[in-house]
Amino acid sequence: MSTHDIFATLRARTVAILAELLPELPADSFARVQMEPPRDASHGDMATNAAMVVAKLAKLPPPKLAAQLAERLAALPEVAEAAPAGPGFVNLRLEEGFVRAQVASVLAAGERYGDSTLGGGLKVNLEYVSANPTGPMHVGHCRGAVVGDALANLLSKAGYAVTKEYYINDAGAQVQALAWASYWRYLQALLATPEGQALAAAGPASLRDFAASARDRADFESAFTVTLQYGGDYLVPVGQALVAQRGVALAPGADGQPTAAALAEIQATTVAMMMVDIRADLAALGVQQDVFTSELALVQAQAVSTAIATLSDKGLVYEGVLEPPKGKTPDDWEAREQTLFRSTQFGDDVDRPLRKSDGSNTYFANDIACHADKIARGEALLIDVWGADHGGYVKRMQAAVKALTDGKVPLDVVLCQIVRVMRNGEPVRMSKRAGTFVTLRDLLDDLAEMTGSQTAARDAVRFTMLTRKADAQMDFDLDKAVEQSRENPAFYVQYAHARCRSVLRTGGEPADLASAPLEALTDPAELALIRRIAAWPRTVEAAALAREPHRIAFFLHDLAGDFHVLWNKGREDATLRFIREDEPEATRARLALVAATATVIRSGLQVMGVEAVQEMR
């Protein structure tokens, strides 16, 4: 609930009246009563469905109840007119003074206008990005980063205590493969030094072979019977850093093999360096997370076996054999006994393996430990932002969290669909091998070149990523994202804010706007703008409840539209200009409205993580 939300205010009045009219009804009868802006502005400022929702319980025909309700609502000081309509709506037209007072509310509250107590300080853990630390971030991670970050801001504004978390997948086969790739780069770097060359020349035959294999990827792979999944050049600096830090200490022993300790150290160093890059990329996107949890650390602390034991104590773990997937049996399928979790008891389609047939833990098991860790930290609501390719994973994770907490802690998952990067209307081909692999850094650099500013690039990406529902596929058009035209919502909103600032600068930035005579605001376009502003608090709450930060972008687009309309009316009709030399009081009132508009735009952009510009250049 927001203290600024006039819809909530009138809804509360409505419920109070209903309780008086129908004293025999229990209090929870009114839960579904809504007070909303009507779709058609000709219906007034607000409409309530109260009569229709309560009619059946009250055993009254909706129109009759609506008429009674309207009569009582019309008597309220905030209400100018209340009329029953349609199948049982009550339409309200508000006193203009009450509407205008919202401008003063905004000026008094500043950017805290729209803050809500909806969350009640509930501890929420929001996990997003969590890109594998095996390389630079690519554009595929970008959407989740922006959506997650904006959602964090949104939930904070709505009164939740948000922890922003990054789960580092630094255990398992992927990072082991990464370590081998780093090892290769290390050997290459080592052989470029006199010490390395001396070692190769003096070493046993196996070591000399090594020197040869280090130069060639295929030779290296056959020498070690490994596949280099991560052949990219981005590990070259890692190899060099390893040489600089450790010299020949990680070089192969007499048997030509790296020691387990050496590989573990290389893995740790590589992951650490990748995380430095990833954090730099995130920072360039304006994303800063609070907690970075290491999967490896959880594994080493026995958190996984503890989590499995917890589930086992609840009788939810057994040894069993899964059916092969129907219709599409893998060629090499063979039935194997595994440790399984009874996720079907919690709505999943099949039970899921916690341990592979060789007894090692699955990623799922580790992820359960990660979520158990969050729960142990006292988080009361978990939200994960994942890529669409993890969609098949939602039910099992929700099942696990439900099992761990006996249903007390919900897990919401926000799935982000794929983003295609478009240039000149053509999709940019993505290929790691061909080097057209688009990293987040490349994307930001390109946009920075197009806009001449790192900040503008970041803001273009963040805004554009929020102009679609997360669960809809999206094309990210580089040219459109920085285009300065009405077609680009990011520009359109920024332009509105810049215009506001421009007007306020011209008007001399008066300090006493809070006392402005708002009754001077009488034009329909002015009142429409105020009504839009008044809808900001409920927009924040609805977006937070739905976990849909894109709604903020659409709200700002509408708000900017209302403001641009008013601006343009001033072109047609000079008496509607914001600043009028001959009317100082009307000017103050209009500047107050402009200041309130700017404040709400800034507040919305803040949720999106976009900087509000002072002027367009």
Added chain:
RNA sequence: GGACCCGUAGCUCAGCUGGAUAGAGCGCUGCCCUCCGAAGGCAGAGGUCGAAGGUUCGAAUCCUUUCGGGUCCGCCA
């Protein structure tokens, strides 16, 4: 074979958790700048909400079936 997401105007998309005559931008059509707030503005046309059933006072929204598009389905993370 199954699970999940998406099908809304010619195009790209909203639609406030079930409300009234389904909205916006682009495109299209028609008006509007010698100057004064045009990197534009105003107005208009354009939709059986993929299809068919069902639930109820009321469905783009919920349920079932079905047709398209996407993502995924033990021993990757």
